Amino acid sequence: MGFGLSHGIKLVFSLQKYNADYDLSATQSADTLAFVSLLEEKLLPVLIHTFWVDAKNYVEHTRKWYAETIPFPLNFFLPNAMHKRHLQRLQLIWGDDYMEDEEKLEKELYREARECLTLLSQRLGSQKFFFGDSPASLDALVFSRLAPLLKAKLPNGKLQQHLKSLQNLCNYCTSILSLYFPWDGGDPLSAAPRAAGTESTEAEEDPHKRRKQLLSVLVGLAAMLGYAFLSGIVSIQRGSVGPAGRQPIAMEEEEEEEEE
């Protein structure tokens, strides 16, 4: 069942207004729909598993990846929330205990994903894009699924290895990267969690990040001091040892109580 199949279709139709699919014949448009279904059904769930649910990959790669680029303080809990959501989705689709059945996972699901990659490779053949010499929406979708898989440094990369063995798909991804994302040529990873276009604004965000961190620390301090003053733990007396004296006395009392 397609995750974002309707999304994919809307992509096809909205892009038609912008001429990406204008030159496609009727059969090619039909093929687009079919291949979108294939991708969403067979490849996408396994990709989500590879990036978000597979323990090694998630902890060592994906979580760090997102935490580094999501602004403070969301980076503490947003990746985890996304992980939970994806796990839940996969459990609904594949059955609640699919994680335990290692063999089924490896045999059926990864095999189907590998088969899907092979089918894409066969369909692409030696063409530059899926429908000839100019790109269409299907190319955009396939690229968006394959490029992270190709470029990310995954510790557990079974699917990645299979993709790398399909030479025409690798060349296809790198050619689209160099054609349409030239600023990403050196380091495509840092911008990958968001659209590549926001890479230029990342440098600008750094001073904001610092400022936000400083502000939140200051706010925290102010809150603590305010509470201390208001509740009377700390009070300003003229020339007395009030603040410092009270606390040790209170602690000594607590110790005496505990001993009793």
Place this chain on the structure above:
Amino acid sequence: MSLVAEAFVTQLAATEPWPENAALYQQLKEDQILLSDNASSLAVQAFLQMCNLPIRVICRANAEYMSPSGKVPFIHVGNQVVSELGPIVQFVKAKGHSLSDGLDEVQKAEMKAYMELVNNMLLTAELYLQWCDDVTVEEITHPRYGSPYPWPLNRILSYQKQWEVRRKMKAIGWAGKTLEQVLEDVDQCCHALSQRLGTQPYFFNKQPTELDALVFGHLFTILTTQLITDELSEKVKNYSNLTAFCRRIEQQYFEGQERDSAAIAARSSKRSLLR
């Protein structure tokens, strides 16, 4: 099943010929079976007919629970039980019968993609209509689904199934869709299928493949099942080459059979749905 056991079973499957008493299990035709299950069952029957493999259709109220994967239909061949069209195609292939051997690599890729399209759109739309459209649920699905069982078991089972299906719909993003959007998707899918079929007799010209069986199963069931409204079948009727395709396959593979023919099956479900 472990890898070794599966290899062993496949070996075993390959050595035994197709027996005469192979059976296909589905829910009760007249009273219980729903649109989506009927479509899946018909697709498997069509596929086996195209391969010239004899099969008996046995109707049991608990077919869903007997199935190894929880989905109908399933076939019982020799001492093996296989469910759903995909695994059945592979099983039949292991026995030496295949409809898609003559296709080249690109065509095989396209066939797989179109089969996914049908599963993704038509099957999901059928499930949506059956379980998420309140009117259909009240008047058709609930009475039919639990009909073999006494009260209150019938209500409990159908509510349980409805809850399960709705959870899945939410996971794949279909829960928020309206009926109009779902019918729109069905229309797009039929449009794509119609474009691909063109004026050919089958999707890959001269010979039918499992894609033809799958498309026939779904489209024929949609065309011949009476629901609350005719909107779903109207969407399919808009494409004349698809209706001609269904008629052609029905005539070629199901006519001349006294029992269990697709037409009789569909007509009986149609009759019983006219409450």
